[in-house]
Amino acid sequence: MRATALKMVHELARQDPRVVFIGSDLGAGTMAEMAEQFPERTFMEGISEANIVGMAAGMAMEGYIPYLNTIAPFFTRRAFEQIAVDLCLQNLPVRLIASGGGLVYAPLGPTHMAIEDIAVMRALPNMTVVAVSDAEEMRRLMAASLAWPGPLYIRVAKGGDRVVSQAARGFAIGRAIEYAPPGDVALITTGVMLGRAQEAAELLRTNGIIAGILHIHTVKPLDVRAVHAAASRARLVVTIEEHSRIGGLGSAVLETLADRRDTPMKPMLRLGIPDLWPDEYGSQESLLEKYGLTAGQIAGRVRQAFQELPAQGRP
Amino acid sequence: MTSSPVVAQQGAMPYAPDSPPLDARSLALRRLVVRALRPGKRGHVGSAMSPIEILRVLYDDIMHFRADQPRWPDRDRLVFSKGHGCLALYALLADKGFFPLSELDRFCRSDGMLGGHPEAGKVPGVEASTGALGHGLPIAVGLALAARMAGRTHRVWALLGDGETNEGSVWEAALCAGKHRLANLVVIIDDNKLQSFGPTALVQDMEPFADKWRAFNFAVAEVDGHDPGALRRLFASMPLAPDRPSVVIAHTVKGKGIPFAEFNPDWHHKSKISESEFAALDAVLGTD
Numbered sequence: 001m002r003a004t005a006l007k008m009v010h011e012l013a014r015q016d017p018r019v020v021f022i023g024s025d026l027g028a029g030t031m032a033e034m035a036e037q038f039p040e041r042t043f044m045e046g047i048s049e050a051n052i053v054g055m056a057a058g059m060a061m062e063g064y065i066p067y068l069n070t071i072a073p074f075f076t077r078r079a080f081e082q083i084a085v086d087l088c089l090q091n092l093p094v095r096l097i098a099s100g101g102g103l104v105y106a107p108l109g110p111t112h113m114a115i116e117d118i119a120v121m122r123a124l125p126n127m128t129v130v131a132v133s134d135a136e137e138m139r140r141l142m143a144a145s146l147a148w149p150g151p152l153y154i155r156v157a158k159g160g161d162r163v164v165s166q167a168a169r170g171f172a173i174g175r176a177i178e179y180a181p182p183g184d185v186a187l188i189t190t191g192v193m194l195g196r197a198q199e200a201a202e203l204l205r206t207n208g209i210i211a212g213i214l215h216i217h218t219v220k221p222l223d224v225r226a227v228h229a230a231a232s233r234a235r236l237v238v239t240i241e242e243h244s245r246i247g248g249l250g251s252a253v254l255e256t257l258a259d260r261r262d263t264p265m266k267p268m269l270r271l272g273i274p275d276l277w278p279d280e281y282g283s284q285e286s287l288l289e290k291y292g293l294t295a296g297q298i299a300g301r302v303r304q305a306f307q308e309l310p311a312q313g314r315p
Numbered sequence: 316m317t318s319s320p321v322v323a324q325q326g327a328m329p330y331a332p333d334s335p336p337l338d339a340r341s342l343a344l345r346r347l348v349v350r351a352l353r354p355g356k357r358g359h360v361g362s363a364m365s366p367i368e369i370l371r372v373l374y375d376d377i378m379h380f381r382a383d384q385p386r387w388p389d390r391d392r393l394v395f396s397k398g399h400g401c402l403a404l405y406a407l408l409a410d411k412g413f414f415p416l417s418e419l420d421r422f423c424r425s426d427g428m429l430g431g432h433p434e435a436g437k438v439p440g441v442e443a444s445t446g447a448l449g450h451g452l453p454i455a456v457g458l459a460l461a462a463r464m465a466g467r468t469h470r471v472w473a474l475l476g477d478g479e480t481n482e483g484s485v486w487e488a489a490l491c492a493g494k495h496r497l498a499n500l501v502v503i504i505d506d507n508k509l510q511s512f513g514p515t516a517l518v519q520d521m522e523p524f525a526d527k528w529r530a531f532n533f534a535v536a537e538v539d540g541h542d543p544g545a546l547r548r549l550f551a552s553m554p555l556a557p558d559r560p561s562v563v564i565a566h567t568v569k570g571k572g573i574p575f576a577e578f579n580p581d582w583h584h585k586s587k588i589s590e591s592e593f594a595a596l597d598a599v600l601g602t603d
Contacts, residue, residue, distance in 0.1 A: 043460075045491055046487070048487035048491065050449070050484035051484060051488045051491050053453070054450055054452075055453050055456045055460065055488070055491065058453070058454040058459075058460070059464075061442070061454070061461075062457075062458060062461035062465065064464070081450075082453070085444060086443075086454060089434075
């Protein structure tokens with residue numbers, strides 16, 4: 001997924017002379033092809049995230065469209081003030097390609113894992129937050145990114161993720177994609193959780209529970225209409241994200257449903273990472289299992305929550 | 316050039332440049348700053364008084380700009396990184412006609428566009444929103460690289476406070492500017508020797524300051540920051556080196572021109588300025 005994103009930066013640079021790439025000491029050979037073709041627009045700077053975000057702001061003020069890449073928390077934690085003031089306050093078209101969203105860097109420990117990035121980016125006025133489900137959808141996002149106004153936070157997954165998105169369903173930043181019509185349950189996902197939700201929906205079907213799937217690749221701006229439509233038709237709303245339960249997709253969905261005071265709230269189940277620092281290494285998959293986010297665990301938790309719902313028709 | 320911390324602690328001026336007396340223009344610009352203080356009775360007074368001559372020379376004699384066309388592509392860019400000193404910038408921008416002088420009377424008011432820190436997009440002539448320190452130099456590096464990519468010949472100036480250079484991001488950007496040999500970038504330090512809490516020499520001594528910049532691949536010059544003639548000659552000779560960024564360390568006095576505010580931390584930011592204090596300011600600076 002990261003490889004696709006970076007290849008697309010090169011492709012966009014071919015299409016548009018405003019496109020610039022800035023990395024901070026990335027892996028050897030990164031962006032070699034673009035550096036060869038467009039050396040004047042390919043920057044590999046030192047380990048200096050505050051500087052590269054400010055520098056990108058300066059370039060964007062002059063009409064360039066900088067695409068930046070480093071590990072997610074090095075943007076969101078280290079350079080938060082630069083992102084807030086230089087990019088968001090001034091509403092500049094800088095794209096942050098944030099590697100290792102969620103638990104991807106499990107073997108490297110909590111310093112490298114991005115468990116609260118969506119929450120903190122989402123809180124910034126003017127910021128757009130996107131987490132696509134696979135490399136194919138990344139390709140569609142990157143193509144759409146060129147014309148998107150304002151700053152963009154692009155959460156990247158591990159890479160090699162199974163392709164679960166479908167091009168035929170289209171892609172537009174800010175527009176949710178329905179992968180299965182709402183049934184008893186509405187599964188609302190972001191990022192690679194789309195694939196898990198699809199598997200979970202199959203498992204639930206064998207239990208006689210029909211689950212709709214709404215894929216929210218753009219957590220902000222949230223497709224409020226799609227969320228309300230999905231929630232209105234289901235008895236249970238489930239959000240699934242590889243992110244802290246504080247402030248991410250679940251919070252966004254909860255907020256928008258709560259803001260709709262003319263409609264009673266639906267029961268909700270918010271699945272995500274508990275409020276703790278991951279205290280094990282292992283792998284993304286092993287940590288997802290620890291936090292109950294494998295497809296089987298998701299199906300089990302949804303089934304249990306569904307069975308605990310008050311009987312239909314009762315007040 | 317530097318004083319011992321002990322001397323500074325005793326309240327003596329660590330460095331008193333042998334500047335010429337402030338002329339009529341310098342006094343008039345300071346009166347514009349005081350004009351803006353009146354509605355809210357507050358502002359970063361000391362921080363605005365030290366860079367007046369630097370800005371005056373840039374806008375009067377050095378920078379290319381069009382006040383009626385603030386986004387004119389060929390203008391020189393000034394990133395005013397020590398955003399808290401913005402009253403000095405507002406005074407110059409108003410004086411040059413970027414906006415009416417009467418805007419100064421709405422400083423920090425809900426119906427005004429001039430805030431306690433300058434915002435791009437709100438204030439004509441302000442290139443970047445600053446206020447949180449350590450942001451201006453990275454932005455200026457981006458502006459300078461953009462100029463190079465586009466083959467444009469305008470210059471990028473970045474005005475920083477000496478206290479501001481405590482911030483690590485300043486030195487990240489300095490490394491980057493040195494690496495890219497940005498000869499189209501000139502950093503000016505308003506080196507007024509006093510930060511919020513007290514003397515810079517005590518809070519966070521930056522000496523040997525010029526050597527630090529040299530070590531980061533900058534060409535360095537030092538100047539009396541209140542001597543318009545010296546500033547003019549130096550700024551006109553930029554860049555200091557054909558293949559490196561330049562830094563001008565302008566030795567200034569915080570609160571310059573107001574004897575009771577000079578090198579006085581109480582006037583770094585002053586609120587609830589009393590009528591008698593305004594009278595004292597008028598007495599020192601004169602009236603229009």
